[in-house]
Amino acid sequence: MRKPIIAGNWKMNKTHQEAVAFMEEVRGNVPSKNEVETVVCAPALFLKDMHDKAESSDVAVGAQTMHFEEGGAFTGEISPAALQDMGIAYSIIGHSERREMFNETDESVNKKVHAAFRHEITPIMCCGETLEERESSQTEQVVRTQIEKGFAGLSAEQAKQVVVAYEPIWAIGTGKSSSAEDANETCQTIRQVIAELYDEQTAEAVRIQYGGSVKPENINSYLAQEHIDGALVGGASLKTDAFLQLAEAG
Numbered sequence: 001m002r003k004p005i006i007a008g009n010w011k012m013n014k015t016h017q018e019a020v021a022f023m024e025e026v027r028g029n030v031p032s033k034n035e036v037e038t039v040v041c042a043p044a045l046f047l048k049d050m051h052d053k054a055e056s057s058d059v060a061v062g063a064q065t066m067h068f069e070e071g072g073a074f075t076g077e078i079s080p081a082a083l084q085d086m087g088i089a090y091s092i093i094g095h096s097e098r099r100e101m102f103n104e105t106d107e108s109v110n111k112k113v114h115a116a117f118r119h120e121i122t123p124i125m126c127c128g129e130t131l132e133e134r135e136s137s138q139t140e141q142v143v144r145t146q147i148e149k150g151f152a153g154l155s156a157e158q159a160k161q162v163v164v165a166y167e168p169i170w171a172i173g174t175g176k177s178s179s180a181e182d183a184n185e186t187c188q189t190i191r192q193v194i195a196e197l198y199d200e201q202t203a204e205a206v207r208i209q210y211g212g213s214v215k216p217e218n219i220n221s222y223l224a225q226e227h228i229d230g231a232l233v234g235g236a237s238l239k240t241d242a243f244l245q246l247a248e249a250g
């Protein structure tokens with residue numbers, strides 16, 4: 001059985017005060033981490049205080065990106081070593097906004113996934129197609145390439161720990177969510193690609209989230225699908241009540 005994982009992606013939202021207040025409100029109210037993993041991926045500036053505020057509760061804090069190098073002349077970047085030192089155990093890697101606006105490629109995503117494992121950080125590795133790619137029937141090929149390149153060089157044990165977030169780009173922040181059946185079909189393809197790269201057992205262990213305009217009203221339809229093991233949620237993760245409902249659905 002794969003444990004569901006619900007992760008919020010706050011993007012560049014909230015002030016420090018709001019972020020800490022959010023943790024204060026949710027920390028005692030999320031479901032047990034034995035049943036569902038709940039993560040808030042927040043701006044790097046807030047991570048330490050949010051992590052401290054979470055104390056030993058069942059909600060974890062994650063980064064939204066990180067560099068693959070240990071440190072050095074990378075102005076403005078976030079080192080995986082610094083995240084580990086602060087006790088941050090998750091990072092989104094290769095979100096489509098990072099790929100589109102900050103030149104991330106499948107190669108840099110792969111380096112970041114390796115760096116995450118060097119620092120005991122669980123990578124939430126994003127993949128997904130554009131509207132144009134979907135309309136020209138390229139979805140399968142696009143996600144296949146992203147998975148093959150993103151997983152390159154990982155051992156089967158590492159592969160099992162990657163959380164894949166399948167996020168059709170046309171569904172992110174648009175209010176246009178993919179149908180649960182279509183999302184499941186692509187998540188099944190992702191699992192199939194992992195089985196081809198490794199074996200069935202490894203593919204069955206990997207958790208695959210759906211992301212793209214998920215909210216409390218539609219999350220159950222996704223989680224009911226065989227190949228969907230959670231959600232990566234942007235807009236709806238910003239409000240405590242919605243976030244708690246999403247976590248509860250997991």
Ligand code: PEP
Binds near residue numbers: 009167172173174
């Ligand atoms: C995201 O940011 O990864 C996302 C899926 O956003 P939204 O839920 O707002 O579509």
